[in-house]
Amino acid sequence: MIVVANRLPAKRVRKGRSWVWETSPGGLVSALHPLLRERGGAWVGWDGTSGGRAVKPFDHDGFRIHPVHVTKDELDKFYAGFSNRTLWPLYHDALRAPEFHRRWWWPYVEVNQRYADAAIGIMGKKDTVWVQDYQLQLAPAMIRAKRPGARIGFFLHTPFPPEELFAKMPWRRQVLEGLLGADVIGFQDKLSAMNFIRTAQRFTAAKRHEQGLLYNGRTVIADAFPISIDVSRYQDLAMDPEIVVASERFRAAWDHRPIILGVDRLDYTKGIDIRLRAFEEVLRRGTISAKDAVMIQIAVPTRQSVDDYAELRDTVEQYVGRINGTYAMTDFIAVHYVYRSLPIRELIACYLAADVMMVTPFRDGMNLVAKEYVVTRTRDTGVLVLSEFAGAASELNDALLVNPHDIDGMANMIEHALELDAAERKKRMRALRKRVESHTVHDWSDSFMTRLAGE
The missing domain is CATH 3.40.50.2000 (Glycogen Phosphorylase B;)
Incomplete structure (x- = not known):
């Protein structure tokens, strides 16, 4: 199993004169740690740095860590820009007006491709991939393009907005098609799942199916999987x-x-x-x-x-x-x-x-x-x-x-x-x-x- 998430489940901390990796606190880490230890696998995510050389893969707590390097400029545009000033407000009922800038969109595409390539590079024939959250919504389709037979899951930790809000985004079709690369798309509640199904039907070639949607000859399940705590x-x-x-x-x-x-x-x-x-x-x-x-x-x-x-x-x-x-x-x-x-x-x-x-x-x-x-x-x-x-x-x-x-x-x-x-x-x-x-x-x-x- 391969988890693809914005951040790694470990962070570098200084102890004495050396740096060591310690497990990060948080619900996602506590949820997926036991799963990875039991099944074996890897976690692909940002290494927490934006300068210097990329961190090489290493073993941590029973599974393999594959760091993704993101530059400071990319962080500003992919993360601070598109993820948190476009998607975040849009997905939270536009409590603040989302900003739509091409200069943020293209780094979002490029960084998603980097995460997808990192996962593709370590996938075996029977590996399952689970992509996490709004920062990586293009990654499922990017992985599908290179590994058409893979089992790919995606979970959105935020709400998914109503179609009339999502419709405002210039890249609405690309984001929806990115998500439709997954076999199972998980949401926190039924409302978000239904918002996605209705929006995908309107802006893509996806058709309603009893379990979710039919898209490119595949069944895509879209359903609620409410997250919890340890x-x-x-x-x-x-x-x-x-x-x-x-x-x-x-x-x-x-x-x-x-x-x-x-x-x-x-x-x-x-x-x-x-x-x-x-x-x-x-x-x-x-x-x-x-x-x-x-x-x-x-x-x-x-x-x-x-x-x-x-x-x-x-x-x-x-x-x-x-x-x-x-x-x-x-x-x-x-x-x-x-x-x-x-x-x-x-x-x-x-x-x-x-x-x-x-x-x-x-x-x-x-x-x-x-x-x-x-x-x-x-x-x-x-x-x-x-x-x-x-x-x-x-x-x-x-x-x-x-x-x-x-x-x-x-x-x-x-x-x-x-x-x-x-x-x-x-x-x-x-x-x-x-x-x-x-x-x-x-x-x-x-x-x-x-x-x-x-x-």
Whole structure:
């Protein structure tokens, strides 16, 4: 089996005077690591550098790593440009206007071909290839062109937009035909799968078929395969005595006030700004004061060189300052804002300490933070407030679902979450936890690979 993804599952870190490769954290790595170790295979991805010489293939943790070298100019155009300023906003309901530039499109084609060539170069006759995410949507057809008999899968971790949005992209046919090179195309939910099927029928020669589409004499399956998390890993951490003690210290540091927690990349799709304004509305109403509850917002830096993200950071920090300036007391802060990534153990301690978890993106393929919070609540305490536009909402319908664009509605839901009686909290959280436990990240990869194998 060969995994083709934007990044490698390992990163170079300095230890003493030498550099070593360490396994990267993250859901995709934890999902596919066991699969590759069990089946044997390779991972093709960017080596994390943009200068100097390309890194040679090497063995890591039971399988082969094949680095792809991408120059700084290509990263600017293929990744920062086409992937994140064209595709990302387009696939997230055009919350920001996508930009369409030919100078970004051609590097996207060239880098996709480089990834495809790297996979082709190591493929055996019976190898299966699994391509990951929106940065590499052309790669399936490129691999198919050289290996027509290969079993090729593709999984899109973001939403797939409605056809009327996708239609705006000048290279819509090329992207669709790139995806149609796969045998199985996986999406986070049924809506995205149907959006793709309708769009492919409109802009390509693909025809509807009971399992998906017929294209160039092949059946292409397009279906939902909702991703999940490594449940046992998170639950083991949640029961680690040191982490439990850290969570208790964390609560004590906030005077045992109810904690409303948000953990997000600082991305305009995540709805952090509206969430803050909703909490501000609760404080304005006087339902609660800063001594009654605290909001803690962890904002993980991302894409800092892109103007939209820099502007969002300024906006969020202005809101935090305004809320604290208006509603904080001399001994009680209203919002505690952290602009950095947290180590996994510190993050789990935050999950354990939080009374209310706010996951309110405007649009999200899945959102694994919601699932991480739920499985760490082994005592079935806490409340999950979840955007109805997150992919996770179709599975986690025992959460308190909210429209993330509705400031008053979200303020009402914060009040409701804080007032919810213990029995109702327990009932909802137990149902949520059982749901996530019944479909782990390993179930996700197994179900996809079973369909790809034609079983």
